[in-house]
Amino acid sequence: MASRAVPTIDPGSGSQRARHETPGRRVAVLAGAGLLVIAALGAFGGLVVVERLVTDGDAGRTAADITGSPGLFGLGVAALYVVALLDVVVAWALLRFFEPVDSHLARLSAYLRVAYAAVFTVAISQLAGVPGILEQDGGAFSTDQLQAQALAKTGVFHDVWLAGLVLFGAHLAVLGLLVLRSAAAPRVIGILLGVAGAGYVFDTFYAVLRPDATLEVSTVTFVGEFLLALWLVVKGGRVFIAGDSR
Known part of the structure; x- marks a missing residue:
């Protein structure tokens, strides 16, 4: 009876593959978790605090x-400052994760998000100066004037942040293109990211052209960001992103 060759398994191949995929999985979880924390802290700082305590025109x-x-x-x-810091961390993690797809686009996406974080930090600094103005007692300005200055700073915060959203929208558009080019991520997420990016850019220019209007389409088009965060945490990096498997 002819002997049959028994296939052998290289004991090092599995560990090499694990070592190859583990960094991608780690940065995927870091990026996804960071996006979810950003959403939570941003909602607290922007909606629970700023929107609640600041009354336009009063x-x-x-x-x-x-x-x-x-x-x-x-x-x-403080929560908004943490958001700006996490934006930089997420930008780095997304760069590492999507670099195998297209290194040039991945870098562009990261640079745009970091630039947005810088603009957002400048905007937050306007809010940080409000309590100091209101705590002044006497001096060259009356109470009404100090209150007007404080309200003006909250307006500057909004205007600078709105300008930064153009950069953030561009970041999401490039990120959506990276997702579409990836063989691992669902294409629908890439499409929704592009829609989300367009929504932020639309909001900025609409606010400039129609300053009295209150339309904000980004409150509806943000879904792509949330789905990307969930995918990164649950499945991102489990397969090599430049591969053909899904």
Whole structure:
């Protein structure tokens, strides 16, 4: 009876593959978790704190609400600063994860997000200066003037942040293209990321052209960001992103 060759398995191949895929999995989880934390902290700082304590056109009420809840306002500003920091971390993680797809686009996407984070930090600094203005007692300015200055700073925060959203929208558009070029990520996420990016850019230019309008399409088109975060945490990096498997 002819002997049959028994296939052998290289004991090092599995460990080499694990070592190859593990970094991609780690940066995927880091990016996805970072995006989810950004969403939570951004909602707290922007909606729970800023939107709640700042009343457009009413300097007196805004001053009373902020001075009446100094701890909450401080936590909201701190949360937004953390968001800006996490944007840089997420930019790095997404760069590492999508670099095998297209290194040039991955770098562009990362640079755009870091640039947005820098603009956002400048915007947040305007909010950080509000309590100091309201705590002034006497001096060259009256109470009404100080309250007006504080309200003006919240307006500058919004305007600078809105300008930065053009960069963020461009980042999402490039990121969506990377997802579409990837063989691992679902194409629908890439399409929705492109829609989300267009939504942010639309909001910025619409606010410039129609300053009295309150339309914000990004409150609807953000779904792509959330789906990308979930995919990165659950499945991202489990297969080599430049491969053909899904």
